[in-house]
Amino acid sequence: MGQAMSVLVAGAGMHPWGKWGRPFVGYGVAAARAALREAGLEWTDVQFLVGADTIRNGYPGFVAGATFAQALGWTGARIASCYAACASGAQALDIARTRILAGLCDVALVVGADSTPKGFFTPVGGDRPDDPDWLRFRLLGATNPAYFALYARRRMALYGSTSEDFAAVKVKNALAGSLNPNARYRTAVTAEQVLASPMVADPLRLMDICATSDGGAAVVLVSPEYARRRGLDATVRIAAISTVTPAFPNTVLELPCFATDSTAAVPPPERTFRASIAHAAYEEAGLGPADLSFAEVYDLSTALELDWIEDVGLAPPGGADKLLRAGDTALGGRIPVNPSGGLASFGEAVPAQALAQVCELTWQLRGTAGARQVVNARAALAANQGLFGHGSAIIATV
Amino acid sequence: MLPSKRLCHIGPMPLPAIDGWFAVDDGVAHLLGTRCADCRTVHFPPQTGLCRNPRCQGEDLAETRLSRRGTVWSYTNACYPPPAPFAAAEPYTPVTLAAVELAEEGIVVLGQVKDMTVDDLRVGMELELTSGALADGPEVWMWGRP
Numbered sequence: 001m002g003q004a005m006s007v008l009v010a011g012a013g014m015h016p017w018g019k020w021g022r023p024f025v026g027y028g029v030a031a032a033r034a035a036l037r038e039a040g041l042e043w044t045d046v047q048f049l050v051g052a053d054t055i056r057n058g059y060p061g062f063v064a065g066a067t068f069a070q071a072l073g074w075t076g077a078r079i080a081s082c083y084a085a086c087a088s089g090a091q092a093l094d095i096a097r098t099r100i101l102a103g104l105c106d107v108a109l110v111v112g113a114d115s116t117p118k119g120f121f122t123p124v125g126g127d128r129p130d131d132p133d134w135l136r137f138r139l140l141g142a143t144n145p146a147y148f149a150l151y152a153r154r155r156m157a158l159y160g161s162t163s164e165d166f167a168a169v170k171v172k173n174a175l176a177g178s179l180n181p182n183a184r185y186r187t188a189v190t191a192e193q194v195l196a197s198p199m200v201a202d203p204l205r206l207m208d209i210c211a212t213s214d215g216g217a218a219v220v221l222v223s224p225e226y227a228r229r230r231g232l233d234a235t236v237r238i239a240a241i242s243t244v245t246p247a248f249p250n251t252v253l254e255l256p257c258f259a260t261d262s263t264a265a266v267p268p269p270e271r272t273f274r275a276s277i278a279h280a281a282y283e284e285a286g287l288g289p290a291d292l293s294f295a296e297v298y299d300l301s302t303a304l305e306l307d308w309i310e311d312v313g314l315a316p317p318g319g320a321d322k323l324l325r326a327g328d329t330a331l332g333g334r335i336p337v338n339p340s341g342g343l344a345s346f347g348e349a350v351p352a353q354a355l356a357q358v359c360e361l362t363w364q365l366r367g368t369a370g371a372r373q374v375v376n377a378r379a380a381l382a383a384n385q386g387l388f389g390h391g392s393a394i395i396a397t398v
Numbered sequence: 399m400l401p402s403k404r405l406c407h408i409g410p411m412p413l414p415a416i417d418g419w420f421a422v423d424d425g426v427a428h429l430l431g432t433r434c435a436d437c438r439t440v441h442f443p444p445q446t447g448l449c450r451n452p453r454c455q456g457e458d459l460a461e462t463r464l465s466r467r468g469t470v471w472s473y474t475n476a477c478y479p480p481p482a483p484f485a486a487a488e489p490y491t492p493v494t495l496a497a498v499e500l501a502e503e504g505i506v507v508l509g510q511v512k513d514m515t516v517d518d519l520r521v522g523m524e525l526e527l528t529s530g531a532l533a534d535g536p537e538v539w540m541w542g543r544p
């Protein structure tokens with residue numbers, strides 16, 4: 001995508017992650033106002049607001065765009081709301097970007113926020129025998145961590161990863177998170193603590209698995225022409241947003257499925273779903289893994305961070321453990337992964353999470369990430385994956 | 399099946415927890431999928447209507463019984479009682495889960511594992527389909543020792 005097709009990040013903002021127990025709207029509004037403040041813009045300047053939906057907070061959550069717009073004060077701005085599981089924030093960003101690229105607006109605000117119950121994510125209430133997300137609990141008791149654990153065990157069998165490797169991911173991310181004022185968990189941990197935490201879904205322990213959190217994140221996107229006209233400090237460019245779906249046959253067992261697609265008639269695609277998400281982003285940006293200064297990947301579990309490192313091309317299959325052990329993926333390493341502290345330090349606030357990744361990309365690329373700053377960061381990728389074939393990868397550059 | 403065989407069952411047959419996904423005949427369990435008449439793609443859970451192969455226009459998806467044996471793709475357990483709508487036994491013992499790869503169908507199917515713990519399982523080992531009861535009564539397919 002050429003410079004003429006650029007969309008710029010004018011500002012990013014977050015409400016700190018935690019278990020605050022308050023309505024999600026407040027987190028979203030706080031994040032939106034922080035992003036606008038950073039951009040040097042007013043809410044009344046915004047022409048288009050996209051809300052990433054939350055499905056656990058009733059009707060206001062299903063129309064998040066309207067909910068945030070009303071809370072900020074109706075201005076007549078156009079709105080959109082979208083839900084795409086963990087990729088909701090990325091899809092919301094893509095909708096905003098597309099409207100700017102189409103020349104239909106110059107300033108868009110993208111907001112996601114969630115308020116979550118304690119414990120495992122459970123299906124939305126009511127008996128729904130046609131909903132695989134309900135059935136997997138009913139028939140199998142298959143929680144989200146069960147799927148993460150299947151991937152982790154598979155990784156151990158294929159590549160010889162160990163529980164100690166998984167613990168080292170948590171130690172690394174907790175250290176980075178301890179430097180992040182927006183993180184929920186801000187205490188460094190030891191490998192011994194991780195390995196002594198209770199087993200949840202063998203081989204994953206409590207401290208290997210990300211929590212569910214409350215939080216909010218927002219990003220202000222502008223056209224380059226608007227940034228020039230208003231004299232905005234908008235140097236970070238969105239170089240790619242990939243929101244591709246899986247290609248048939250998807251041979252990895254995904255949440256909330258009971259089975260993979262069958263390869264009886266059609267051979268598996270060249271890339272797995274996760275790898276294809278990143279690949280499409282690289283293609284769009286005209287960049288490759290070697291161009292990245294750092295990456296934010298979706299560490300729903302410690303083991304999954306290792307899978308992602310390979311899926312985004314920073315290491316060959318089975319090679320992520322080597323990077324980890326060499327310290328390459330730590331802050332100050334050759335290619336830091338999750339310098340924000342990742343989900344390990346945040347916990348998951350679904351509709352806000354992909355936007356939180358973009359906030360980290362923005363601040364690192366602007367050089368304002370403080371104690372966790374990646375030196376001379378020029379390009380970065382954020383990747384995630386959620387239920388029902390959703391996933392995203394975003395590349396930002398300066 | 400001969401009607402006389404049905405009379406041999408002692409007590410009421412357990413109800414399946416879901417209709418049409420598996421069958422148990424004389425104690426032998428089968429997963430029920432569908433196979434596209436046009437491209438031969440297998441679907442589990444059983445898909446009706448349109449074949450999921452995007453390059454196939456097939457709409458003739460006939461019921462097919464999946465291979466009863468496969469190899470473990472991966473496995474785990476639930477050390478804490480899963481939330482509703484799962485009915486957890488009291489006292490609770492960890493539910494074991496296995497994703498099992500069926501070579502002929504080229505498919506991996508998740509299921510509970512019967513009478514085995516994670517310590518008994520290895521990636522690549524062979525398991526065979528069986529069935530078992532959920533804590534509140536209905537029956538589901540399960541993977542078990544061959």
Ligand SMILES: [Zn+2]
Binds near residue numbers: 435439454456
């Ligand atoms: Zn077909």
